[in-house]
Amino acid sequence: MNRYLIVDTAFGYGAVAFSAQPFKLVAIKLPTSDLDALCRPFDESYWQIDNTHPEASTVGSTLVRYFNGEQIDIPWPVMDISRFTPSQQVVYRTVATIPYGETASYGQVARLAGLPRAARFVGTTMANNPYPVFIPCHRVIKSDGSPGLFGGGEPLKARMLALEAGS
Structure with a gap:
């Protein structure tokens, strides 16, 4: 259960x-x-x-x-990412490498994951992230520097980024 x-x-x-x-x-x-x-x-x-x-x-x-x-x-x-496709797994592992207090765009994550034309795929994968905070999807932002969407809401994403930035 x-x-x-x-x-x-x-x-x-x-x-x-x-x-x-x-x-x-x-x-x-x-x-x-x-x-x-x-x-x-x-x-x-x-x-x-x-x-x-x-x-x-x-x-x-x-x-x-x-x-x-x-x-x-x-x-x-204790996290089971084997339930995801290999491409999703590589995106999750790539996002997990974004250092505390830093951000990367969806396009940057796609390139780092070896999926250079898959920025939207990265966004979809982040939208289905079962382990926010541990797989820090809040650190993934739009290419124009704006926060983008977030499962906890944009205000929470902004607060988490501010927390990490020490603001």
């Missing part, structure tokens, strides 16, 4: 969605001030809340640290 853990971050309530045995991270839900809206999709799918699972708690603590302004390590061992 799938489970989720609620974390209270400096940016609001977030969630760690996971399978318990063996532990695998299913998704990260970005912070929001609306706890009911955060929990509703899990509850409607009959996911069980589990705020005591030790490995999920470790991932949750990592999220809290990130939203407190700390650089964090990506928990690759």
Whole structure:
């Protein structure tokens, strides 16, 4: 059975969605001030809340640290990107290399991933990123320097970029 853990971050309530045995991270839900809206999709799918699972708690603590302004390590061992196509996997791995406090355009990510004409593909892949923060899709911006879309909303993306920039 799938489970989720609620974390209270400096940016609001977030969630760690996971399978318990063996532990695998299913998704990260970005912070929001609306706890009911955060929990509703899990509850409607009959996911069980589990705020005591030790490995999920470790991932949750990592999220809290990130939203407190700390650089964090990506928990690759518990993230399953094998469920994605090889091209999506290379995009996710490429985005994960964008340094804290820096950004790259969709086109730059496409070129770095070896997919030079696939900027839109990068955007679509980022829109379906199950591991925001860990695969830092907020660091991917438009070529004109504007933030572009973001699953947590453009204001959250701007706040996360400002956090990393130390502003």
